[in-house]
Each structure stands twice: as C-alpha cells, then as structure tokens.
Amino acid sequence: MSATPSASAALKMDQATTDVGGGAAQTGDRARSGRGAASPGGVPGWLARIDFTPLRSFAILLLVWQGVAVWTASPIQLPTPLRVGAAFLDLAAEGEITEHALVSVTRLVVSLAIAVVLAVPLGFLMGLNRKIDAFVDPLIELLRPISGIAWIPLALFIFGIGDVLPVFIMVYVAFFALLLNTISGVRSVDPKLIAAARTMGVARPMILAKVVAPAALPAIVVGFRLAFAGAWAAIVAAELIGAPNGLGFAIEWYRELLMSPKVFAFILVIAVIGYVCDLGLRALQRRLTPWVDEAGHSS
Amino acid sequence: MTVAAQSFSSRPIAAVARGVALPLVLLLVWQAWASTLPANTRAPSPAQVARAFETLAIGGGLVGATLQSLGRVMLGFLIALVLGVSLGVLMGSSRRVSRNLDPIVEGFRPIAPMAILPIAILWFGAGTPAALSIVAYAAFFPLLLNTIHGVSRVDRKLLQAARTMGLPLHARILRVVLPAALPSIMLGARLAMGVAWTAIIAAELAVGAKSGGGSSGGLGQMMFVFYAYSIDLNNIVVCMIVVGVVALLIDRLFRVAERRLMPWRI
Structure with a gap:
C-alpha cells in the first residue's frame, strides 16, 4: 500500500487518538480526526478521513430505541426502528x-x-x-x-x-x-x-x-x-x-x-x-x- | 416659549400621532366595511370584538383559559430549562460529549414541535401531558443551543484559576461556568419562552381539532371551539389579540429580567 503524505498524516492522527482511548484528555486535532474509523491498519486514506462519529451516534440511538421498543412491547405507542424502516420503504x-x-x-x-x-x-x-x-x-x-x-x-x-x-x-x-x-x-x-x-x-x-x-x-x-x-x-x-x-x-x-x-x-x-x-x-x-x-x- | 423649544416638545407627540395613524386608519376602514354588511353577518368588526372581549373576560372563561395555557407553558419551560441547561453545560464543556451528541441534536432539530404532537397524543392522550411535552420539546432546543454557545465561550483562564484554587466541580459549574454563560442562557430562555407560547397554542388547537373538541382546554382549544362550534369570529379575534399581548408581555418581562440580572450588559 502506497501511503500518500496526507493519508499517512491522517493515519498518524488516528493512531494518536486511539492511543488516548477512553481517557479524559481532549485535544484539538481529535475533533477533526476520524476516531470512529477504527483499525489504523490497511484503511485507505479517504476512508480514514471520514468522520464516523455521527453514524456511531445514530447507531447507538437506534439500538437504544430498539431495546426500549422491545421492552415496552407496545407497538402502537413505540414501534421498533425495523418496523419504521419497513413502513418507510x-x-x-x-x-x-x-x-x-x-x-x-x-x-x-x-x-x-x-x-x-x-x-x-x-x-x-x-x-x-x-x-x-x-x-x-x-x-x-x-x-x-x-x-x-x-x-x-x-x-x-x-x-x-x-x-x-x-x-x-x-x-x-x-x-x-x-x-x-x-x-x-x-x-x-x-x-x-x-x-x-x-x-x-x-x-x-x-x-x-x-x-x-x-x-x-x-x-x-x-x-x-x-x-x-x-x-x-x-x-x-x-x-x-x-x-x-x-x-x-x-x-x-x-x-x-x-x-x-x-x-x-x-x-x-x-x-x-x-x-x-x-x-x-x-x-x-x-x-x-x-x-x-x-x-x-x-x- | 421659543420656537425651538416648541418644536422640540411637539416632536414626541408627532411621533406618537404618526405611529398611531396607520393602525387607526385600518381599524376605521375595517369598522366601516363591517357596517356595510347585513346585520346577521359573521364578519368581525372592531366594535363587536370589543364587546366580545368584555363578555369573554367577565365570566366568559377567557382568563381561566389563558391561565391554563400559561401554566402549561411555565411547566413545560421548566422541564426544558432543567434538561436543556444541564445537557448544554455538558456539551459545552466537553468536546467529546458534544461531538457524539451533536449529530442527534441536529437530527431532531428540524422536526417541528407539531410533528411530535401525534406521537404525544399516542403516548399521553389528549390532555395536559401531551401539551406539556410539546412545549418542553419546543423550548428545549433554543435553551440547549444557547447554553452550549455560552458555556463553550467561558474564559479558559477563569476555569483554570478556579481549578488551581481547588474549587470542586459542582462549585466550578455553579460559580464560574453558569454566571459566565448567563447572558447566552438568558437569550436562550427568552427565545424558548417565545416558541413555547406558540407551541402551546398550536398544540391546544390541534388537540381540540383532532379529538373532537376533547379535553385539552386552554386558549388554543377555546379558539378552535369558537371556530368549529359557535363560528364566532369576534371571539376568535379576541383570542388572537390575547395571544399577541401575552407574547409581548413574556418578551418584555425577559428583557427586563436580562437587564436586572446582568446590569453590566446593556
């Protein structure tokens, strides 16, 4: 894999932020780096640069929604996201x-x-x-x-x-x-x-x-x-x-x-x-x- | 009295006269137009509206309905205040929290309060809780966004100084962050109260319209009953004026409070 300068920079940034992990320190470049982009291994540069945080947030929201909907078991008041998706389609x-x-x-x-x-x-x-x-x-x-x-x-x-x-x-x-x-x-x-x-x-x-x-x-x-x-x-x-x-x-x-x-x-x-x-x-x-x-x- | 002094003293009067002119002319035209209509017309006229106001205000339930709507607005606003400010402090002070929650906030923001209403009716029925949740939802976003804005702009040096002096977290929030963010929060509160008042009228109107004149009560419901059952347009206009006056009073009250709480900002 031939890493272009920008791609390697993005990877470095990604590694730096994964090192910090769940710690409390917050730095400025963290906001820009794609922390959700996961493995710093063989990811192409353009993929590493995409910020996946919104996707992860919505995924968690959907999971919570699904859980609550299953738990309340009242499909009229709160249908599961899957059924809403089906209705949408x-x-x-x-x-x-x-x-x-x-x-x-x-x-x-x-x-x-x-x-x-x-x-x-x-x-x-x-x-x-x-x-x-x-x-x-x-x-x-x-x-x-x-x-x-x-x-x-x-x-x-x-x-x-x-x-x-x-x-x-x-x-x-x-x-x-x-x-x-x-x-x-x-x-x-x-x-x-x-x-x-x-x-x-x-x-x-x-x-x-x-x-x-x-x-x-x-x-x-x-x-x-x-x-x-x-x-x-x-x-x-x-x-x-x-x-x-x-x-x-x-x-x-x-x-x-x-x-x-x-x-x-x-x-x-x-x-x-x-x-x-x-x-x-x-x-x-x-x-x-x-x-x-x-x-x-x-x- | 000199000419200069005379013209100076007459200037405010001229300004008032100019300001009153157009509304007065419009009122007169409206009254004149209404008086050309047959006597059994439904069209409202200023004189009829004034009479309707008198009967509605004295024993007509107008005061009670207005108070009921206002009470809902206050309660919904309080819920939004607690949720919006605490979440705003969290998102404004931690970049990580804000980065994770921001997409969800932005995803919900374009959903109008009224779009939530059908769900609120499904969850809570057509009573006060449904109206309350609409108000709280409407008021939440201005409070949240302005709190985030205010908190994220708190001088870092102040926070570091407070930390150096060993102030615990809750004291730092109460004594440093919130006072520094107060101008923003107050602005958010004023905007929130404005949209909350609009939302409650909308919610009561729609609940009234969709539950067959059901159990919602309040000023919005009152308007809908005048539309759907008695078809009394004069009464509707009275309600509209009350809606406007209350909105104006809320706005002025918050502006006065802003000046009182933050005399260093004009």
Missing part, C-alpha cells in the same frame, strides 16, 4: 412519500417566494425612508407578536381547508423574519459608502443596486434562513389542521388509523427534508456572502 415504494413531500415542498417554495416579494421591497422602503418606517413600524410591531399559528382558526373560516391556508400561514411567518432582517441590513449600510457614491455622481437606482443591496445581502440571507425554519415548523401545524394532503396531514392521518410505523416514517421525512434544506441554504449563504459567518456578521 413501503410508503416510498407506493409513492406516497413523494406525493405528500412534493405537496408540502411546493407550498413551502410558493410561500417563501411570496414572502420575499412582499417583505424585501418593504424592508428596503422602511430601512431607507424614516417617514415610511415611522408609519408602518407600529403596525408591524402590533401584528408580529400574534403567531402564525394563532391565525389558523380565522384563516380556516376565510379560506377553508386546502392549499391557501398553509400558504397564508407560512407567508405570514416568513414575512416578519425577512422584513426585520432586511430593514436592519439596509440600515447597517455604511453611510460613508452611500455618500462616496453620491459624490461621484452615481444615480440613485445605481446606488441602490450597487451599494445598498450588496451591503444588505448578508442580513437578508440570514432572514431567509430564519424564514425557512419558521415556515417549515408552521407547515406541519397548518397541514395537520387545515389541509387535505401534505406531510403534516399524513402524520395525523396515520395517527388516527393507529398506524404508528407510518407516523414515525413521515416524521423522519420531515426531519430529512428540513435538514437537507438547511444544509442547502447554508451552502447558498457561503456562496452568496462568503465574507460573513453563519449569523451574518462579517469576520
């Missing part, structure tokens, strides 16, 4: 997962798009113009404490059960996160930059596009991530109560039928989609605004 094969997930994700995308169209321009207006801000801000602050969830009964009466209700609730939730972050982003623009652009005779639309918008972008992106998280949490509640399909509807439907493995399988789908979307948004954030950290602060 069944649902996936029948296309039911794709069907409900598509419905939910479509609603999510539509709502976020509407929220962006409404909140970002209003945020620019309020951030740039103190007079507009003084008029509109009190109304925003009056409405904001009323959570999107609390609109469900009224929205049920107005829109009925269907697509509009979840979209309305999600737009409402996403709107405030986007608006407040856009306003603070626009306000955080260095006034000297605007003054400099103005001195150089740059026209106002150009200043907006080339100075204000890029400077406000990090805050807007952070707002979008918050809007997504809020909307994804709200969609479950909205669909659970007021939609004839979608992931939130599906978990409640199978709960009523006491088909617990399918309930757990759909919860798994919600977790995976939420997790993957968050990863995607983080990647997008790094791509769009590489000069700031995840919280939107320039470093």
Whole structure:
C-alpha cells in the first residue's frame, strides 16, 4: 500500500487518538480526526478521513430505541426502528412519500417566494425612508407578536381547508423574519459608502443596486434562513389542521388509523427534508456572502 | 416659549400621532366595511370584538383559559430549562460529549414541535401531558443551543484559576461556568419562552381539532371551539389579540429580567 503524505498524516492522527482511548484528555486535532474509523491498519486514506462519529451516534440511538421498543412491547405507542424502516420503504415504494413531500415542498417554495416579494421591497422602503418606517413600524410591531399559528382558526373560516391556508400561514411567518432582517441590513449600510457614491455622481437606482443591496445581502440571507425554519415548523401545524394532503396531514392521518410505523416514517421525512434544506441554504449563504459567518456578521 | 423649544416638545407627540395613524386608519376602514354588511353577518368588526372581549373576560372563561395555557407553558419551560441547561453545560464543556451528541441534536432539530404532537397524543392522550411535552420539546432546543454557545465561550483562564484554587466541580459549574454563560442562557430562555407560547397554542388547537373538541382546554382549544362550534369570529379575534399581548408581555418581562440580572450588559 502506497501511503500518500496526507493519508499517512491522517493515519498518524488516528493512531494518536486511539492511543488516548477512553481517557479524559481532549485535544484539538481529535475533533477533526476520524476516531470512529477504527483499525489504523490497511484503511485507505479517504476512508480514514471520514468522520464516523455521527453514524456511531445514530447507531447507538437506534439500538437504544430498539431495546426500549422491545421492552415496552407496545407497538402502537413505540414501534421498533425495523418496523419504521419497513413502513418507510413501503410508503416510498407506493409513492406516497413523494406525493405528500412534493405537496408540502411546493407550498413551502410558493410561500417563501411570496414572502420575499412582499417583505424585501418593504424592508428596503422602511430601512431607507424614516417617514415610511415611522408609519408602518407600529403596525408591524402590533401584528408580529400574534403567531402564525394563532391565525389558523380565522384563516380556516376565510379560506377553508386546502392549499391557501398553509400558504397564508407560512407567508405570514416568513414575512416578519425577512422584513426585520432586511430593514436592519439596509440600515447597517455604511453611510460613508452611500455618500462616496453620491459624490461621484452615481444615480440613485445605481446606488441602490450597487451599494445598498450588496451591503444588505448578508442580513437578508440570514432572514431567509430564519424564514425557512419558521415556515417549515408552521407547515406541519397548518397541514395537520387545515389541509387535505401534505406531510403534516399524513402524520395525523396515520395517527388516527393507529398506524404508528407510518407516523414515525413521515416524521423522519420531515426531519430529512428540513435538514437537507438547511444544509442547502447554508451552502447558498457561503456562496452568496462568503465574507460573513453563519449569523451574518462579517469576520 | 421659543420656537425651538416648541418644536422640540411637539416632536414626541408627532411621533406618537404618526405611529398611531396607520393602525387607526385600518381599524376605521375595517369598522366601516363591517357596517356595510347585513346585520346577521359573521364578519368581525372592531366594535363587536370589543364587546366580545368584555363578555369573554367577565365570566366568559377567557382568563381561566389563558391561565391554563400559561401554566402549561411555565411547566413545560421548566422541564426544558432543567434538561436543556444541564445537557448544554455538558456539551459545552466537553468536546467529546458534544461531538457524539451533536449529530442527534441536529437530527431532531428540524422536526417541528407539531410533528411530535401525534406521537404525544399516542403516548399521553389528549390532555395536559401531551401539551406539556410539546412545549418542553419546543423550548428545549433554543435553551440547549444557547447554553452550549455560552458555556463553550467561558474564559479558559477563569476555569483554570478556579481549578488551581481547588474549587470542586459542582462549585466550578455553579460559580464560574453558569454566571459566565448567563447572558447566552438568558437569550436562550427568552427565545424558548417565545416558541413555547406558540407551541402551546398550536398544540391546544390541534388537540381540540383532532379529538373532537376533547379535553385539552386552554386558549388554543377555546379558539378552535369558537371556530368549529359557535363560528364566532369576534371571539376568535379576541383570542388572537390575547395571544399577541401575552407574547409581548413574556418578551418584555425577559428583557427586563436580562437587564436586572446582568446590569453590566446593556
């Protein structure tokens, strides 16, 4: 086996950490080395560099779950992970997962798009113009404490059960996160930059596009991530109560039928989609605004 | 009185007037629109909402329902506080623990509290324990993540100094780690209380909706009953306003507490 320099380094690190074993000492390189990668013998370098800790954690979680489920012996309240896995495969094969997930994700995308169209321009207006801000801000602050969830009964009466209700609730939730972050982003623009652009005779639309918008972008992106998280949490509640399909509807439907493995399988789908979307948004954030950290602060 | 002084004193009044203008105009438009409708309309109007508030507040069960929801929020929040802060201290101070538990925390975090509700109903039925577990679950994550953040940023030198002086572990945690992490924990507590209040309304609404107006009680349940049985939109709007006011009060209370507990941070 021909060990490349990087591979041998990784192996050395692995040996170092296995030497420490279960001891109490913790060093920095331990966090990076693949401690779960086991045998320092004939493992190829790329394999040794993968961090297996998450896999091990989930394996232990599954084992504990299996043990508890067998011990409680109450398959309706706590099905074993094996049965949940089987239900997941069944649902996936029948296309039911794709069907409900598509419905939910479509609603999510539509709502976020509407929220962006409404909140970002209003945020620019309020951030740039103190007079507009003084008029509109009190109304925003009056409405904001009323959570999107609390609109469900009224929205049920107005829109009925269907697509509009979840979209309305999600737009409402996403709107405030986007608006407040856009306003603070626009306000955080260095006034000297605007003054400099103005001195150089740059026209106002150009200043907006080339100075204000890029400077406000990090805050807007952070707002979008918050809007997504809020909307994804709200969609479950909205669909659970007021939609004839979608992931939130599906978990409640199978709960009523006491088909617990399918309930757990759909919860798994919600977790995976939420997790993957968050990863995607983080990647997008790094791509769009590489000069700031995840919280939107320039470093 | 000089002109300058006059304009200075009238400025706050102008600001208030500007702030009140848009909400007031909207209220008037809403009232005007409602008064054009036939008398037996279900559409709410500001005047009707005010009247509904009066009847609900006096002997209408509004106070009791609000207190019931608030009590659940407090209890669920306390559970989350104990679990979240102790696990947060553990994960924030030991890299090994955090490396092993972090994937599981991140795996559960995208699961909305409401997605847990069907399981909670299966486990606990449609009563207070189900609602409590939703609240505790919702409040757990902000508390945990902010405690980890605060604890992992505690000055190492402080900890080493405490250890050199022979402080036992529990004293180091109580006297050094927790006070140093307090700003983060308080922020986590404020966020947690906010999501807990949202979660309890959602849980009570859904339990009310899904157990046939069953036994959950609370403000959310009250709203659902007004929707499903009496179809009284004025009462629903009253409940929504109460939801907003309580959320605002919780937020303000925590901000005041933050200032009181940590006067060195503005």
